[in-house]
Amino acid sequence: MVPISYYLILSAVLFGLGVVGFVFKRNIITIFMAIELMLNAVNLAFVAFSREFNQLDGLIFVFFVIVVAAAEAAVGLAIVMVIARNRKSLNVEDVNLMKF
Amino acid sequence: MFPPLQDLYRIAPELVLCAFGMLVMLIDPFVPATRKRSMGWLAFAGTLVALASLRWAALNQGSAYSGLFRVDMFSLFVHAIVIGVSALAILGSFDYLDRENIQRGEYYALILFATAGMGILAGSTELITAFVGLEMSSISTYILVGFRRTVLKSNESSLKYFLLGSFATAFFLYGIALTYGATRSTRFDVVNQAIAAHGAGPLLILGLGLIFVGLGFKVVAAPFQIYTPDVYEGAPTPVTAILACGPKAAAFAVMLRIFYSAFGSASHVWFWAIWVSAILTMCIGNFAALVQTNVKRLLAYSSIAHAGYILVAFAAASEIGVAAVLFYLAAYAAMTLGAFLIVAHVGGTNEQRLNIEDYAGLGTKHPWIAACFALFLFSLLGLPATGGFLGKLYAFQSALDQRIVWLVVIAAVNSVIGAYYYLKVVVAMYFHESNKEWAPMPMRAPMFVVLLLTAIATIYFGVLPNRLMELAIASARSLR
Numbered sequence: 067m068v069p070i071s072y073y074l075i076l077s078a079v080l081f082g083l084g085v086v087g088f089v090f091k092r093n094i095i096t097i098f099m100a101i102e103l104m105l106n107a108v109n110l111a112f113v114a115f116s117r118e119f120n121q122l123d124g125l126i127f128v129f130f131v132i133v134v135a136a137a138e139a140a141v142g143l144a145i146v147m148v149i150a151r152n153r154k155s156l157n158v159e160d161v162n163l164m165k166f
Numbered sequence: 167m168f169p170p171l172q173d174l175y176r177i178a179p180e181l182v183l184c185a186f187g188m189l190v191m192l193i194d195p196f197v198p199a200t201r202k203r204s205m206g207w208l209a210f211a212g213t214l215v216a217l218a219s220l221r222w223a224a225l226n227q228g229s230a231y232s233g234l235f236r237v238d239m240f241s242l243f244v245h246a247i248v249i250g251v252s253a254l255a256i257l258g259s260f261d262y263l264d265r266e267n268i269q270r271g272e273y274y275a276l277i278l279f280a281t282a283g284m285g286i287l288a289g290s291t292e293l294i295t296a297f298v299g300l301e302m303s304s305i306s307t308y309i310l311v312g313f314r315r316t317v318l319k320s321n322e323s324s325l326k327y328f329l330l331g332s333f334a335t336a337f338f339l340y341g342i343a344l345t346y347g348a349t350r351s352t353r354f355d356v357v358n359q360a361i362a363a364h365g366a367g368p369l370l371i372l373g374l375g376l377i378f379v380g381l382g383f384k385v386v387a388a389p390f391q392i393y394t395p396d397v398y399e400g401a402p403t404p405v406t407a408i409l410a411c412g413p414k415a416a417a418f419a420v421m422l423r424i425f426y427s428a429f430g431s432a433s434h435v436w437f438w439a440i441w442v443s444a445i446l447t448m449c450i451g452n453f454a455a456l457v458q459t460n461v462k463r464l465l466a467y468s469s470i471a472h473a474g475y476i477l478v479a480f481a482a483a484s485e486i487g488v489a490a491v492l493f494y495l496a497a498y499a500a501m502t503l504g505a506f507l508i509v510a511h512v513g514g515t516n517e518q519r520l521n522i523e524d525y526a527g528l529g530t531k532h533p534w535i536a537a538c539f540a541l542f543l544f545s546l547l548g549l550p551a552t553g554g555f556l557g558k559l560y561a562f563q564s565a566l567d568q569r570i571v572w573l574v575v576i577a578a579v580n581s582v583i584g585a586y587y588y589l590k591v592v593v594a595m596y597f598h599e600s601n602k603e604w605a606p607m608p609m610r611a612p613m614f615v616v617l618l619l620t621a622i623a624t625i626y627f628g629v630l631p632n633r634l635m636e637l638a639i640a641s642a643r644s645l646r
Contacts, residue, residue, distance in 0.1 A: 074347075081340055088333055097329060104336035111343040119350050127294050127346070131339060134301045138332055141305050145312055145324050152321055161322050164396040 073114035080107035094146050094156045098139075105135045173230040176237045177289075178219040179245055180282045186212025187278035194271025202269040206260055209274030213253035213281070220245055229291065233353050236291045238644035243492055243637060244288035244419040251411045251499050252281040254619065257612040258507040259404040265515050266402065268313055277408065280306035284416035291427070293342040293352035293377075296420050300338070300384065303413050304331050311401040311409070317516075323400025330393045331383065338380020344373030345428075354428035366432040374429055378439060381424070384417035386473045388446035395454070398466035403510035403517065406462065410469045410506060411499040418476060418495060422488055425480075426645060433483050440481045441573055448474030448580040455587045460520050462509055464587060465502070468546055471584060472498055478577045479561035482568045488642035490560035493635055497545070497553030497627045504620030505542040508535060511613060514605070522591055527600030532607060536595045538617050545624045547588040548581050553627030560635070 080103060087100030109128045116124025150156055174181065190205050190212075197205060220242055229236045256277060263269040283302025290296040308331065312324025346352050348370040349360035361370065382390040398406045425436055451471030458464040476498075479490035512528065512535065513519050529536040545552035558581060562574045609617075627634055 077343075081336075084336065088329075094325070094329075101329070101332045101336055104333075105339065108336065108339040108343050111340070111347065115343065115347040118347075121350065123352070124346060127342075127352070130294055130298060134298065137305055138301070138335075141308050142328050142332065145308065145321070145328050148312065148315055149321050149325055152316070152318055158325075161325060163319050163322050164399055 070114050070118045073110060077107045077111040077114065080104075080110065092157050092159060094149065094158055094161075097158065098142055098146070102135065102139070105131055169231055172226050172228075173235075175226040176223055176228070176230040177235060177286075178222050179216045179249065180285045182216040182219050183212060183249075183278045183282035183285065186215070187275040187282070190271050190275040190278065194275070197271065199269075202271055203260055203264070205271035206256055206263075206269075206274050209278055210253060210256045212278055213249055213256065216249050216281075217246070217253070220249070233355065234292045234295045235286070235289045237289060239637070239641040240419070240423075240492075240645045241289035243641040244415055244495070245285050247415045247496055247499050248281055248284040248288065248412045251408060251415070251503055252277050254503055254616045255404050255408045255412075255507075258407065258503075258510065258616045259402075260612050261610055262402065262404050262510050266314060268315075268402075273310065273313060276306045276310050280310070280408070281412065284412050287416040288419040290420060291354045291423065293345065293354075293424075293428075296424070297335075297339060297342060299420070300380075300417070301335065303416065304335065304384075307405070307409060307413065310405045311397060313402050313405065317400075319400040320402065321400075323397045326393050327397040327401075334380050334383035334390065337376045341373045341376030341378075341380060344369050344376065348373060354423060357428040358430055361429065361431040366429075366435055370432070371435055374432065374436060375439070377424060378436070381417055381421045382443065385414055385421060385476075386447070386470050387443045387477060388450050388470070388474070389443075391447065391450065391470045391473070394470055395463050395466040398469070399460065399463050403462065403506055403513060406466070407503050407506035407510070410465075410502045414469075414473065415495045415499060418480075418491060422480070422491060422645065426483070426488065437481060437483065440477055441570070444474050444477035444481055444573060445576055446474075447471070447477060448577060452580050452583045452587075456583070458587065459522055461522055461525065461591060462506075462513075462517075462520050464522070464591070465505055465509065468584070468588070469502060471580065472502075472546070474580070475558055475561055475577060478565050478570075478573055481570055481573060482564040484564060484568055485639070485642045485646070486560075486567060487564040488645055489635065489638040490557075490564040492638040492641055493560050493627075493631070494557035496634060496638075497557040497624070500620045500623035500627065501542045501545040501552070501554055504538065504617060504624065505546065507613070507616055507620070508539045508542070511535065511607065511609065512539075514607070519602075522594050523598070524602065525591060525594045526598035527595075527604065529596035531600070531604040535607070535609070535617075538621050540592050540595065541621055541624060543588045543592055545628070547585050551625070551628045553624045553631075556628055556631045 084100045084104030112124040280303045286299030308328045314320035349357045455467035479487045545554035548555045548558045
């Protein structure tokens, strides 16, 4: 049996890659995919813990995460569509009317 | 297995809000474009029924759905704040939506769904339930922020809010996963028992830190506040009013529950995080507000500063501290809602009048509006006889009781700095000559009622705070 630490390390690496992608990528769709990657890293951690504890809880949480991620994707892509239509660009650096 | 009927009574407010939200969505296509305002009235009726159903929930206090959700004084108190905020914001949106030509049924339905999410957040006693509530309110507000679809600023706000919001949510979820891994449960009481029995290991501390990132984003605690001014500036102003009050109150509520009930035994771990965050939040909010020329942005920074004051009471980690947080949230909701709705009203078509110099002469041309705005600003500043003053007083007092002296000193200095930018607006309204013509600003009954109610609440909380404070203390007791 593969020890749980392998899964957790993989999950942490995936999450880290998501964070890096979010921070450094300039295309809105890519940033969006980075967020999805982070959510899936969390799912992996849930499933790993669930198997380790022999509980069903973690598996059920994964369903909630998937449903919420789908809802978020629906809204997020609609927002991206509006941006693309109004600006003809998907680069976040062009979306800069207001300064941080 | 069907849940007992009593559980349905306990989530009655959420059920009512969702039912009315769906009703609005279903009826909306059959309503002609000129009469969409009736959808707003339907949604308003929904919030009133939800407020009434709080009574029903109050008669059935206790845990519901095998410990996922809990109705106690604490959750009822926060429910009353978030539903009240939404009800008043719906009334305050009518004229704004007409002016911007975006009068649509979905707007009101989304407010109701967001409110239901905040309610779930306030009552959740389990991390995944909290996550679902958080997302219900977030996803609805992402859409609301971008509701002016043709306005580039609104698009931009929506995108920033969505991207950073989802980013923060992912951290929150990872925190939940690690907590689950460390304690084998996501229920607050079980997590607390596990910590009490085995202490807080590195996995759990990391999990708590990640949860703080996710919630810090919602309550706009530094260093997770960077999105706030941009999102608040670009969102339709009534939506900004909701954002500044509702989700913040709900997120503070769930943060109190998580930190006090679930991680109460590890308070030495999170105390310093809150301490540092409180100082950063206050300083960033106040110093950045000093240089703002846009009133909406100024109020956005002021809302960051106020999150910092609330964190001061949070750091006290005592019963009085919790009561002070709740009192502050109620007083803050009244004054902030009023202030933002006045900004919406004065802004006019396409939000033209947003700069401080645009407010010059408001005091002579529209004395009542100016008087109300001055009242809200004084309350935000914390002058005696207003809700904001007592909110700060209780917050600082509760921290002093726990001997957190330096934090209170810095908070007091900060509230003095705050005086500068609030008074700048007041001075502009009363002592500067207007360089633009003031068009008449007819105020219709709904807006008038909202301003009247928020103004009365602001003064009432400041002059006769006992009733509210008793409720807040009773709520704080029920949290333990």
